[in-house]
Amino acid sequence: MNDREQKLVWLSRGRNLRTKLIGLYAERQERVSRAEYAGISYESISGQHSGNGMERKISAVTEIDDEIRNAEQELTAIESEIRRAIALVHRPLYQTYLRMRFLGYKTEAQIAEETKYSLAHIQNYVRKNSIDSVKINPS
Numbered sequence: 410m411n412d413r414e415q416k417l418v419w420l421s422r423g424r425n426l427r428t429k430l431i432g433l434y435a436e437r438q439e440r441v442s443r444a445e446y447a448g449i450s451y452e453s454i455s456g457q458h459s460g461n462g463m464e465r466k467i468s469a470v471t472e473i474d475d476e477i478r479n480a481e482q483e484l485t486a487i488e489s490e491i492r493r494a495i496a497l498v499h500r501p502l503y504q505t506y507l508r509m510r511f512l513g514y515k516t517e518a519q520i521a522e523e524t525k526y527s528l529a530h531i532q533n534y535v536r537k538n539s540i541d542s543v544k545i546n547p548s
Contacts, residue, residue, distance in 0.1 A: 413537070419545050420491060420511045426484040427514060433480060437473045444470060488512055494543050503539040506531070510539075 410418075444466040495507045505524060509515045517536065521528040526535065 413540050416540050416543050416545055423484055423487045424514060426480055430480050433473060433477045440469045440473055494545055497544055498542045503542050506535050506539040
């Protein structure tokens with residue numbers, strides 16, 4: 410793997426976590442819906458459980474909440490590292506591309522439209538030079 414490919418992998422670390430979080434949020438909503446259908450309101454529960462069915466439903470939501478919290482913390486840490494690396498890039502256009510692509514999770518077509526550069530320019534010149542300008546310390 411060459412230097413640019415390593416940087417691209419490093420910069421892209423948040424994308425899978427963000428996708429995972431979207432799925433976890435959907436799963437949480439489904440679990441809450443099921444519990445509310447059964448007459449349990451999660452908004453008013455203060456750690457008191459009664460009955461096995463209720464305990465299982467509360468436990469299911471609590472488990473997914475823990476998983477969401479862990480994924481959010483991990484994503485925050487990764488995005489913070491990426492943000493620090495981007496801040497060291499000197500060209501504003503490259504910083505913009507990097508922020509939009511790896512922190513805003515935008516496609517290159519969206520970046521081209523928002524920056525008013527051609528898609529070809531973004532896909533060729535800007536992508537290559539932006540990624541090359543990032544300094545990382547691979548661990």
